[in-house]
Amino acid sequence: MRRLALLALLLPLVAPAQPAFAQAAALACPVRVDPAAFASEARLSTLAKQQEAFGPRPTGSTAHADYVDWLEDEMAAIPSLQFSSLPYAIDRWDSLGTGLTVGGTAVQVAAPVPFSSSTGAGGVSAPLVHLAAGTNITAANAAGKIVVRDLPWTSVPNLLFYPLGGLGYSMYDPGLTINLLGSESMEAPAAADADLKAAAAAGAVGVIEVSQLPHAQIQGMYAPYEGLPYGVPGAYVGADQGKQIKDALAAGKPVQAALTVNAAWTPTTTRTLLATLPGGSAQKIVVESHTDGMSPVWDNGPLTMIEMARYLSSLPVECRPRTVQFAFVTGHLYQHLTGPNVREGGAGQLAAQLDAEYDQGGVSSVVVLEHLGAKRYDAVARPNGLPGKQLVANPTLTELLMVPVSESTPLRELVKGHIQYWDVKRTAILKGLSAADLTTVPHHCGFGGEGTPYNQHLLPVISPIAAPKTLFSPQFGTEAIDLPAMRKASLAFTDVVLDLGPMAQSAVAGDVTTMRQQRASGTPGCA
Known part of the structure; x- marks a missing residue:
């Protein structure tokens, strides 16, 4: 029945x-x-x-x-085809310029973290602190400072994508190019979301996210993309610039940095386009x-x-x-x-x-x-x-x-x-x-x-x-x-x-x- x-x-x-x-x-x-x-x-x-x-x-x-x-x-x-649109009103986030100096020396910035808090053209100045992966950002270690973080790499076992791995239904790889026991990995700039939120809660002044990739390959990087304002400014730097920052910190003496993330929120509209056949x-x-x-x-x-x-x-x-x-x-x-x-x-x-x-x-x-x-x-x-x-x-x-x-x-x-x-x-x-x-x-x-x-x-x-x-x-x-x-x-x-x-x-x-x-x-x- x-x-x-x-x-x-x-x-x-x-x-x-x-x-x-x-x-x-x-x-x-x-x-x-x-x-x-x-x-x-x-x-x-x-x-x-x-x-x-x-x-x-x-x-x-x-x-x-x-x-x-x-x-x-x-x-x-x-x-x-017949056309229509679904419009939305948003406050667009626009980057107006970024900059960084460490110990008085300019450091090349690859990109601001989207939706960062704006410092204005004058920037903010504070001591640097490097908090390694696995170290929580807290008021005790970050308040009043610019936090340096290393972007993590995520890794996913290939086995998951096969029928026996839990997620798979079928695999088409006639050349057997995928190592069943291997894994796929990629850098995860989305981790900056948690870093900036934790830094804002801890009273930090800013965040510098260090990539393992060179500046030329991450310039203009755009992530995360929540559309909500962060409470602190943040910026990405490449591997060479990250080394430059860490070398400055390696002497064990306080290092002052100045970070500029100049940005504006601009009211605008955006739309979804529908074309119907x-x-x-x-x-x-x-x-x-x-x-x-x-x-x-x-x-x-x-x-x-x-x-x-x-x-x-x-x-x-x-x-x-x-x-x-x-x-x-x-x-x-x-x-x-x-x-x-x-x-x-x-x-x-x-x-x-x-x-x-x-x-x-x-x-x-x-x-x-x-x-x-x-x-x-x-x-x-x-x-x-x-x-x-x-x-x-x-x-x-x-x-x-x-x-x-x-x-x-x-x-x-x-x-x-x-x-x-x-x-x-x-x-x-x-x-x-x-x-x-x-x-x-x-x-x-x-x-x-x-x-x-x-x-x-x-x-x-x-x-x-x-x-x-x-x-x-x-x-x-x-x-x-x-x-x-x-x-x-x-x-x-x-x-x-x-x-x-x-x-x-x-x-x-x-x-x-x-x-x-x-x-x-x-x-x-x-x-």
């Missing part, structure tokens, strides 16, 4: 796609994307270079707004990526979306059983987009809207595209005894593409099949990117990026994302994208969207349907 009741509940969601699917069969609609009808590598390269020309795009900046306008122009050239049913497949980023690889999902829209719009409407909505989302670099109490960015705002529409049959699924074709860079020792590490492009490998997929075996199998067909090497289909908690719905709360809020709102979601070491720095341009790999991934996920059109909603949703019922009955969601 329960199965019959569930079937009755699902039939209204499935039905809209069926007549269009029947007509599609009669029209011999494509079962797979014709690569000759899709963007070439040269076309993707042109788009990536046009994107790069806008430069770094913090949320609400002129460069960001211009990029969104450009995306709208590109999409407007595609027939049948009508299909045989009003029920939507939403394809999403964010538009604010510091490097081409950080937000190249919109480039794939342009070409996906161009391909899908070329098909008869009967070959699009469901509507496809392309969401170019803001607020990725301003996570507290609507205030201090909710951390979600524009993706979370959109996810809440889709959640409200889902049970009425308005939404089928969400596909989030991030960091496609991210070239692998290895962190190696610097030559000639220089301190720290440097990033060197691997000539043959891309970064592992992690693809969390919500709790549906048919959906995971669909993605697995297209990844293998298009030979998107070094790809892991995952259950999630956080440990399972069977007391919540969903069980895996983390999806690693923009896909997380859609998953937490219990929407069927496919969310490819890589973790390139080059991510936070604008010093890495289009050369950090492997264009053949990006094109293969673009073809694979266009095929995914094509197949989602006629797919029964019960198969798309899988266990999400039960989880939504459990949530309605009081089972807690993710914290």
Whole structure:
């Protein structure tokens, strides 16, 4: 009886796609994307270079707004699309200049920590103290001082991404390039968030975050990106400058430093752009990526979306059983987009809207595209005894593409099949990117990026994302994208969207349907 009741509940969601699917069969609609009808590598390269020309795009900046306008122009050239926007009012954080002297000697600064407290043009002066990793920042050791901290490197065992490792569903690595017993690591500038908060609470005057990478590779680095003001100024320096600071402290005598982080908060607006391609049913497949980023690889999902829209719009409407909505989302670099109490960015705002529409049959699924074709860079020792590490492009490998997929075996199998067909090497289909908690719905709360809020709102979601070491720095341009790999991934996920059109909603949703019922009955969601 329960199965019959569930079937009755699902039939209204499935039905809209069926007549269009029947007509599609009669029209011999494509079962797979014709690569000759899709963007070439040269076309993707042109788009990536046009994107790069806008430069770094913090949320609400002129460069960001211009990029969104450009995306709208590109999409407007595609027939049948309908446009709307979701605007947000924010106070944009603008850096007006940074500087540092240690013991009277100038030290090169790579970047301010975004959303730092402004010192004004005059800066602040205080004694330096180096607090090593693992040492808490407290009033006893930091009050009245400028704290020097070393950025940590995070490490994740590769085994986690395999089916036996806890998060994995399937792994596609035909060249056996991933060491099962090894791990992946990258520097974690997000740790500055905890450092600046602790420093402010301890009464420190400022924070200097020391990278293990050279100045040339981290200049302009942008993280964390909460969108909330810190109570102290903070700045990043490279490995050589970090050594310069620590050498000054090594003599054991007090060292005075002057730190300048001149910044301003400017009221402005930013928007999420929606471009909707009508299909045989009003029920939507939403394809999403964010538009604010510091490097081409950080937000190249919109480039794939342009070409996906161009391909899908070329098909008869009967070959699009469901509507496809392309969401170019803001607020990725301003996570507290609507205030201090909710951390979600524009993706979370959109996810809440889709959640409200889902049970009425308005939404089928969400596909989030991030960091496609991210070239692998290895962190190696610097030559000639220089301190720290440097990033060197691997000539043959891309970064592992992690693809969390919500709790549906048919959906995971669909993605697995297209990844293998298009030979998107070094790809892991995952259950999630956080440990399972069977007391919540969903069980895996983390999806690693923009896909997380859609998953937490219990929407069927496919969310490819890589973790390139080059991510936070604008010093890495289009050369950090492997264009053949990006094109293969673009073809694979266009095929995914094509197949989602006629797919029964019960198969798309899988266990999400039960989880939504459990949530309605009081089972807690993710914290």
